[in-house]
Amino acid sequence: MKKTDTKYQAFIQILREELIPAMGCTEPIALAYAAAIARDTLEAIPERIEVEASGSLIKNVKSVIVPNTQQLKGIPAAVTAGIIAGNAEKELEVIAEVSEEQIQEMKRYLEQTPITVKPLNSGITFDLIIKVYKGTSYSKIRIANYHTNVVLVEKDHNILEQKEINEETEEGLTDRSLLSMEDIWDFSQTVDIEDVRAIIHPQIVCNMEIAEEGIRGDYGANIGSVLLGMGENNVQTRAKAMAAAASDARMNGCELPVVINSGSGNQGITTSVPVIVYARDLKVSEEQMYRALVLANLTTIHQKTPIGRLSAYCGAVSAGVGAGAGIAYLCGGGYREIIHTVVNAVAIVSGMVCDGAKASCAAKIASSVDAGILGYYMYKNGQQFYGGDGLVTKGVEATLKNIGRLGKEGMKETNREIIRIMTEEPC
The missing domain is CATH 3.30.1330.90 (D-3-phosphoglycerate dehydrogenase; domain 3)
Structure with a gap:
């Protein structure tokens, strides 16, 4: 993708709009x-x-x-x-x-x-x-x-x-319908890193800092520490644990900022931290890490756009899938590996419900990151889910369209019931 292309500048602006710091x-x-x-x-x-x-x-x-x-x-x-x-x-x-x-x-x-x-x-x-x-x-x-x-x-x-409110359209933001997995891949491989450095660098610094604090401290259910204590000291476990630890801290009062994605700190954490952990473990170049993070962030945004900012569909799922795409690239995957990772991963965890922000988000993040990693390793080992397997259909864009429909339309009544359950006075 060339710098002069309209989409090139739009993709940079989308990242600039979505990857912003937030506390809490x-x-x-x-x-x-x-x-x-x-x-x-x-x-x-x-x-x-x-x-x-x-x-x-x-x-x-x-x-x-x-x-x-x-x-x-x-x-x-x-x-x-x-x-x-x-x-x-x-x-x-x-x-x-x-x-x-x-x-x-x-x-x-x-x-x-x-x-x-x-x-x-x-x-x-x-x-x-x-x-x-x-x-x-x-x-x-x-x-x-x-x-x-x-x-x-x-x-x-x-x-x-x-300002005029036109139903649930996000007036004033760059058109997200420009995004597709093919163009996201092209952009991530051709973008001048200096054009995204000021956007991505704070995400690396902030989100890893709160992940490390989550491991050191005593926050919520300490999912990150529990994962590290289970005895499997490998990059897959560390990727899940560090992402969960960042959420442990963030959901339970830590006063460190997070660079968010799609309006959510947990989604910003889940998209970025596992990719950074893999990049450091694999000792890839700084450029490769930045390209992986561009790929992961835009993949998450692309999935979240049709679902909307808030839903009964857990946002960590989309972010874990985004992280899986970034990890697949770091492990040597090309476009074909990326799209199959995405399809496999959404098939595994789509349907996980959002019952509000709280300590258990960290465990959902760990599960979503695990699905992203498994989605890649499935394809690497010659395994995949095929069109007709549940929500999976032919083509990555068609499958993501199904997921967006599920999250926005199909889970409306689920969301209402979750809200009723959560707001009822206890017996």
């Missing part, structure tokens, strides 16, 4: 971001807050720890963090810098401030509205379709900023 699970961080904007618009600390959020967003915030809050969980905690300590200019790193005094202030604010949360049934999977009050004044912020897409800023009945 991106759904509570989106709430904190909206809350910080609402406070700035109100020009005061609110006395009362009303939150409306789509069911999928509620699901992903319910059980995950909000970083820099001393282990607080849930929508009120995320909103409070944004109100008290948020810097809206930092977007998904909105609460990256929080003092001890602010943490104590958060706790007092939560105790003293009425914060109501209601489901938002707008028909949009990712949707939130925050309305904050001070005396007779109010401000209202809405974010829809993706985590930083502010579509409404309102104060005291005056619209300060508004």
